Amino acid sequence: MDKSSTDPNAPMYYNGIYHFFYQYNPKGAVWGNIVWAHSVSKDMINWKALEPAIYPSHRFDRKGAWSGSATILPGNKPIILYTGVDPSDRQVQNYAVPANLSDPYLRKWIKPAGLNPVVDPEAGVNASAFRDPTTAWWLSGHWRMVVGSKRNHRGMAYLYRSRDFIHWIKAKHPLHSAPHTGMWECPDFYPVLLSGKQGLDTSVVGKQVKHVLKVSLDVTRYDYYTVGTYLTNEDRYVPDNTSVDGWAGIRYDYGNFYASKTFFDPAKKRRILWGWVNESDTTSDDVRKGWAGIQAIPRIVWLDPSQRQLMQWPIQELETxxxxxxxxxxxxxxxxxHIEVKGISAAQADVDVTFYIPSLDKVEAFNLGWSLTDAQLLCTKKGSKVQGGIGPFGLLALASENLEEYTPVFFRIFKSSQKHIVLLCSDARRFD
Structure with missing residues (x-):
C-alpha cells in the first residue's frame, strides 16, 4: 500500500525509550487521511513501528489531526498538544495523554472530549492558519506555548499561558512576528547555552542562555531560524541584529528539509533535531514508486562560539x-x-575531506553589493560552474558516470577588505 510520511511530531524521551511521531497517510503516497504514526526505539537507530497514536475521532479533530509537540509535566507525565480541524474547517488546539503510563511504549492515547479543544482561535486570529503548538515551557507560575499563524502576510507566533495545561489564555502580544513572511508553520522555541554542546530543557532561562526561534515558511517550504534574547519580563523574543527573519535568514539545512522539531534528551543532555525531507518528485512519480517523504537523520544542535548561528552534527549513535x-x-x-572516489557502494556516505590551497593571492574580491545575510542567494548567483580566482572546488555527489547528472557541494572563497570569506554551497538545480 502506498504511504506518505511528513512532519515529525512530538519527539521525546520517556522512561528509557525514545518516541517519535509523525504525520502519516497509511492509504496513499500523497497528503491526506493524516494520522499520527508512532515508532519507538532505545537507541534512535533501531525503530519499532506501533499502531497510530492519534487519529481523527472527535468533533474537534474530525477533519484532521495535524502537527504538535510533547511536554513532560511534573510527576513524569507526558502530554501532547496538537492541532485538530473541526467540521467548520477551524484549526483548534487539543491535548492527548497516555491511556496507561505503565505501558513502556505508550501505545494508546486518549483525548478528553469534555476538555478539548483547549485553545480556540479567538476574534482577530485567522482560524484557517492557526496550528502546530510548540513544546511548552514553565516560567513564573505559568506554562507557555506558541502557536504558528499569519495575519495577512505577517508571520505570527502567538503566545499562550496556562497554570494547569488545560485552560490557556492568549497573551496580549505575540512572542514574535515579522512582516512579509507569510504563514509560520511548525514553530519551535528553545534555549541554547552560550558555550558548549550540552542541550537544555525547554524551560531553562538565564544569563548563560540565548534562545532560538525556528519557523517553517509555507511560502518557501524551508525552515529558518534566528538566534536572540527571550525577554522574560515582557514575554517577547527579540532576534539579535545578526539574525534576519524570513527567507533571507539562516536555514537549518539547504536541501529539502521542513517542519522540523527539536527535543531535549535528558539521558545524554543534548538537544536533538528531527526534520522531514519533503519530495522534489512529482506527485505522479510518488504514487508510482509507492511512497513519499522520509525523516532526516537526527542531529544534535548547539550554539556556535560566534553566537550567531547553530552548529549541527549527526547523533553519536549513527557511528554504529x-x-x-x-x-x-x-x-x-x-x-x-575530477577524481572519482571508488569503493563506496552505500546509498549514504560520510565524507571527511581536507583541501590544501598553497596560495590565496588570486582569490576574487567580495563585492560590497553582495549580502552575506543571504548566503543562499550568493551561492545561487555564482553556482558551481562560474570560475572564481580559486575554485569553486568540492564534491560532486550522486554523479552519473559521464557527469550528465550530479549534485555539487562546493566551496567558494572571497577576499574582503579585512578577511577571507568562505562560502559552502550546494546546488540541486538541473544542469544542461
Missing amino acids: LRGTNVKMNHQMLKTGD
Missing part, C-alpha cells in the same frame, strides 16, 4: 552504522579536474 572506510591521500587537483 559505519561500513568500510575508504581513504584517498595527496590528490593534486587542477582547474577542471
Whole structure:
C-alpha cells in the first residue's frame, strides 16, 4: 500500500525509550487521511513501528489531526498538544495523554472530549492558519506555548499561558512576528547555552542562555531560524541584529528539509533535531514508486562560539552504522579536474575531506553589493560552474558516470577588505 510520511511530531524521551511521531497517510503516497504514526526505539537507530497514536475521532479533530509537540509535566507525565480541524474547517488546539503510563511504549492515547479543544482561535486570529503548538515551557507560575499563524502576510507566533495545561489564555502580544513572511508553520522555541554542546530543557532561562526561534515558511517550504534574547519580563523574543527573519535568514539545512522539531534528551543532555525531507518528485512519480517523504537523520544542535548561528552534527549513535572506510591521500587537483572516489557502494556516505590551497593571492574580491545575510542567494548567483580566482572546488555527489547528472557541494572563497570569506554551497538545480 502506498504511504506518505511528513512532519515529525512530538519527539521525546520517556522512561528509557525514545518516541517519535509523525504525520502519516497509511492509504496513499500523497497528503491526506493524516494520522499520527508512532515508532519507538532505545537507541534512535533501531525503530519499532506501533499502531497510530492519534487519529481523527472527535468533533474537534474530525477533519484532521495535524502537527504538535510533547511536554513532560511534573510527576513524569507526558502530554501532547496538537492541532485538530473541526467540521467548520477551524484549526483548534487539543491535548492527548497516555491511556496507561505503565505501558513502556505508550501505545494508546486518549483525548478528553469534555476538555478539548483547549485553545480556540479567538476574534482577530485567522482560524484557517492557526496550528502546530510548540513544546511548552514553565516560567513564573505559568506554562507557555506558541502557536504558528499569519495575519495577512505577517508571520505570527502567538503566545499562550496556562497554570494547569488545560485552560490557556492568549497573551496580549505575540512572542514574535515579522512582516512579509507569510504563514509560520511548525514553530519551535528553545534555549541554547552560550558555550558548549550540552542541550537544555525547554524551560531553562538565564544569563548563560540565548534562545532560538525556528519557523517553517509555507511560502518557501524551508525552515529558518534566528538566534536572540527571550525577554522574560515582557514575554517577547527579540532576534539579535545578526539574525534576519524570513527567507533571507539562516536555514537549518539547504536541501529539502521542513517542519522540523527539536527535543531535549535528558539521558545524554543534548538537544536533538528531527526534520522531514519533503519530495522534489512529482506527485505522479510518488504514487508510482509507492511512497513519499522520509525523516532526516537526527542531529544534535548547539550554539556556535560566534553566537550567531547553530552548529549541527549527526547523533553519536549513527557511528554504529559505519561500513568500510575508504581513504584517498595527496590528490593534486587542477582547474577542471575530477577524481572519482571508488569503493563506496552505500546509498549514504560520510565524507571527511581536507583541501590544501598553497596560495590565496588570486582569490576574487567580495563585492560590497553582495549580502552575506543571504548566503543562499550568493551561492545561487555564482553556482558551481562560474570560475572564481580559486575554485569553486568540492564534491560532486550522486554523479552519473559521464557527469550528465550530479549534485555539487562546493566551496567558494572571497577576499574582503579585512578577511577571507568562505562560502559552502550546494546546488540541486538541473544542469544542461
